[in-house]
Amino acid sequence: xxxxxxxxxxxxxxxxxxxxxxxxxxxxxxxxxxxxxxxxxxxxxxxxxxxxxxxxxxxxxxxxxxxxxxxxxxxxxxxxxxxxxxxxxxxxxxxxxxxxxxxxxxxxxxxxxxxxxxxxxx
Amino acid sequence: xxxxxxxxxxxxxxxxxxxxxxxxxxxxxxxxxxxxxxxxxxxxxxxxxxxxxxxxxxxxxxxxxxxxxxxxxxxxxxxxxxxxxxxxxxxxxxxxxxxxxxxxxxxxxxxxxxxxxxxxxxxxxxxxxxxxxxxxxxxxxxxxxxxxxxxxxxxxxxxxxxxxxxxxxxxxxxxxxxxxxxxxxxxxxxxxxxxxxxxxxxxxxxxxxxxxxxxxxxxxxxxxxxxxxxxxxxxxxxxxxxxxxxxxxxxxxxxxxxxxxxxxxxxxxxxxxxxxxxxxxxxxxxxxxxxxxxxxxxxxxxxxxxxxxxxxxxxxxxxxxxxxxxxxxxxxxxxxxxxxxxxxxxxxxxxxxxxxxxxxxxxxxxxxxxxxxxxxxxxxxxxxxxxxxxxxxxxxxxxxxxxxxxxxxxxxxxxxxxxxxxxxxxxxxxxxxxxxxxxxxxxxxxxxxxxxxxxxxxxxxxxxxxxxxxxxxxxxxxxxxxxxxxxxxxxxxxxxxxxxxxxxxxxxxxxxxxxxxxxxxxxxxxxxxxxxxxxxxxxxxxxxxxxxxxxxxxxxxxxxxxxxxxxxxxxxxxxxxxxxxxxxxxxxxxxxxxx
Numbered sequence: 001x002x003x004x005x006x007x008x009x010x011x012x013x014x015x016x017x018x019x020x021x022x023x024x025x026x027x028x029x030x031x032x033x034x035x036x037x038x039x040x041x042x043x044x045x046x047x048x049x050x051x052x053x054x055x056x057x058x059x060x061x062x063x064x065x066x067x068x069x070x071x072x073x074x075x076x077x078x079x080x081x082x083x084x085x086x087x088x089x090x091x092x093x094x095x096x097x098x099x100x101x102x103x104x105x106x107x108x109x110x111x112x113x114x115x116x117x118x119x120x121x122x
Numbered sequence: 123x124x125x126x127x128x129x130x131x132x133x134x135x136x137x138x139x140x141x142x143x144x145x146x147x148x149x150x151x152x153x154x155x156x157x158x159x160x161x162x163x164x165x166x167x168x169x170x171x172x173x174x175x176x177x178x179x180x181x182x183x184x185x186x187x188x189x190x191x192x193x194x195x196x197x198x199x200x201x202x203x204x205x206x207x208x209x210x211x212x213x214x215x216x217x218x219x220x221x222x223x224x225x226x227x228x229x230x231x232x233x234x235x236x237x238x239x240x241x242x243x244x245x246x247x248x249x250x251x252x253x254x255x256x257x258x259x260x261x262x263x264x265x266x267x268x269x270x271x272x273x274x275x276x277x278x279x280x281x282x283x284x285x286x287x288x289x290x291x292x293x294x295x296x297x298x299x300x301x302x303x304x305x306x307x308x309x310x311x312x313x314x315x316x317x318x319x320x321x322x323x324x325x326x327x328x329x330x331x332x333x334x335x336x337x338x339x340x341x342x343x344x345x346x347x348x349x350x351x352x353x354x355x356x357x358x359x360x361x362x363x364x365x366x367x368x369x370x371x372x373x374x375x376x377x378x379x380x381x382x383x384x385x386x387x388x389x390x391x392x393x394x395x396x397x398x399x400x401x402x403x404x405x406x407x408x409x410x411x412x413x414x415x416x417x418x419x420x421x422x423x424x425x426x427x428x429x430x431x432x433x434x435x436x437x438x439x440x441x442x443x444x445x446x447x448x449x450x451x452x453x454x455x456x457x458x459x460x461x462x463x464x465x466x467x468x469x470x471x472x473x474x475x476x477x478x479x480x481x482x483x484x485x486x487x488x489x490x491x492x493x494x495x496x497x498x499x500x501x502x503x504x505x506x507x508x509x510x511x512x513x514x515x516x517x518x519x520x521x522x523x524x525x526x527x528x529x530x531x532x533x534x535x536x537x538x539x540x541x542x543x544x545x546x547x548x549x550x551x552x553x554x555x556x557x558x559x560x561x562x563x564x565x566x567x568x569x570x571x572x573x574x575x576x577x578x579x580x581x582x583x584x585x586x587x588x589x590x591x592x593x594x595x596x597x598x599x600x601x602x603x604x605x606x607x608x609x610x611x612x613x614x615x616x617x618x619x620x621x622x623x624x625x626x627x628x629x630x631x632x633x634x635x636x637x638x639x640x641x642x643x644x645x646x647x648x649x650x651x652x653x654x655x656x657x658x659x660x661x662x663x664x665x666x667x668x669x670x671x672x673x674x675x676x677x678x679x680x681x682x683x684x685x686x687x688x689x690x691x692x693x694x695x696x697x698x699x700x701x702x703x704x705x706x707x708x709x710x711x712x713x714x715x716x717x
Contacts, residue, residue, distance in 0.1 A: 007264065018255045053161070053162055061125075069209050
């Protein structure tokens with residue numbers, strides 16, 4: 001760490017520190033959880049996950065956390081994705097292809113309407 | 123902006139670097155590239171995450187907030203595959219402990235204004251970046267690059283900040299006096315020798331927000347022209363000392379301590395000096411002697427430390443809280459700070475509330491709040507719905523205040539006028555089951571033990587005062603003893619060398635003033651009205667409450683209780699040592715205390 005020599009340099013460190021802190025306090029109001037167990041990956045969960053990430057970037061969305069988790073225990077309908085918005089009951093989707101991921105993003109996360117076709121009834 | 127689903131913060135503090143933190147970062151990046159995750163996961167470098175001696179090279183993954191410790195380069199491929207590709211937390215690499223948070227403090231209560239304590243529990247004290255994120259070191263940068271030392275002193279003067287150590291001398295005035303002395307080098311000391319029983323305001327700041335003290339000290343050093351500073355902290359505060367040392371090291375790393383700070387020609391360094399926990403070392407001349415490695419004893423003033431202090435050179439000494447609040451004042455302006463408080467006491471003050479109140483602990487309130495508000499609003503009132511009897515302010519050398527003082531505003535002048543003092547901010551609240559003679563004896567016992575013995579009035583005087591108080595508590599006192607006590611107290615207060623002896627009789631003087639009838643009850647009626655003093659009370663088992671369950675008899679350590687099962691039990695007062703265990707264990711409240 002080279003010594004800080006000016007107020008500007010300090011402010012830059014502050015900006016970075018603030019960014020790191022934002023990362024540390026995930027107060028996101030949308031959580032997208034992708035099941036990445038062995039069956040999930042085999043069924044193409046990677047591409048699904050990437051599709052979510054691309055869309056977030058494309059549409060410049062904030063306040064979203066994309067997490068991965070292990071096996072949801074529903075191998076026949078992999079890839080499985082769970083969408084949690086605020087305190088609402090989590091919605092679990094099955095067979096989420098990248099196409100379906102796009103649909104879920106547009107209709108559910110942005111639009112607020114659950115994509116019934118892919119919902120796994122709980 | 124590029125969106126990353128996950129961030130990895132790798133600690134690159136010097137110790138972790140030595141243990142190979144950079145190799146870990148490189149391997150991590152390589153692995154992420156080869157598994158095609160580099161667009162999803164960002165690796166960032168950060169300062170320390172935990173104690174490097176325990177956690178070795180470590181990293182934290184967000185948003186999951188998983189802390190992996192003691193990693194080696196060979197662990198990385200497995201970690202990447204398991205955690206980042208498959209999303210499974212690798213338990214075997216996880217750190218055993220998470221970062222310390224502040225459970226002691228809790229959320230602010232109503233009427234609290236937290237300025238000194240603002241970062242406590244909010245930031246990680248081991249991580250300078252978190253302090254910087256909270257505008258840390260900005261006041262220092264401003265002061266050094268755009269203000270002259272005189273301007274810093276002027277601004278502090280306008281803020282009205284008074285020394286938080288107890289006496290309430292204007293901080294900026296002290297700085298100015300030290301600045302004006304034409305002798306070099308100059309030293310800066312920080313009094314972190316918090317010794318009042320039950321007070322821990324300074325410990326909290328040092329443990330949870332050490333950088334605020336470090337920054338405040340650098341600013342003060344700039345203002346007075348000091349080149350070296352010492353924080354005098356007691357060895358009983360090991361975490362405070364450890365955190366302070368980490369903070370100092372990090373500040374050096376960032377160039378806030380050392381030569382040519384912020385590219386200016388101002389140089390300053392800091393060191394922690396540990397004291398063995400003698401109460402008298404909170405007195406500034408004793409503190410200075412102890413820093414020099416001498417016996418911690420006070421010396422007569424003048425010369426004041428501003429003229430002859432550490433190593434015989436001009437020294438400025440302030441309390442932890444004074445330094446901790448300094449950066450905030452420079453950052454937000456003197457007008458902001460002086461808008462809080464009363465006419466002569468500006469800003470906020472931390473207090474440690476102890477005793478018979480509902481919410482004991484630390485608080486920070488603006489000056490001017492009444493004692494009533496502090497006890498009943500912030501403190502939540504007296505425990506168990508009992509009645510308020512007295513409040514002791516200012517630690518063991520303060521006085522007791524009573525009901526009639528409850529509407530006094532908390533400020534330096536009002537407390538002094540009422541016969542007590544602000545002190546460093548200890549507040550002990552007592553309910554109506556407290557014996558004031560016993561309280562006076564308790565505090566006297568403390569100061570008598572802590573007297574350094576250098577001057578006769580304090581060494582012998584406190585011992586004699588304690589003797590008389592013990593005699594009264596034992597029921598052997600006479601009316602003459604009370605008069606003698608009063609004379610002795612005034613002599614000790616008038617003739618002692620330092621604040622310890624001068625203040626030691628305060629609890630006795632103030633209880634004699636407000637609760638003389640209790641003293642008289644002890645010596646004339648041989649009764650302790652609050653039923654506390656052992657020699658003056660007796661225990662009795664009452665009928666019909668007593669069911670004869672024999673619990674008291676079984677628990678009595680001296681077998682003073684007799685009685686048949688299902689019959690009223692009797693305590694033999696001659697054998698009874700008045701320990702009160704029978705009253706504690708009785709399930710039927712049958713044991714009564716009589717005086």
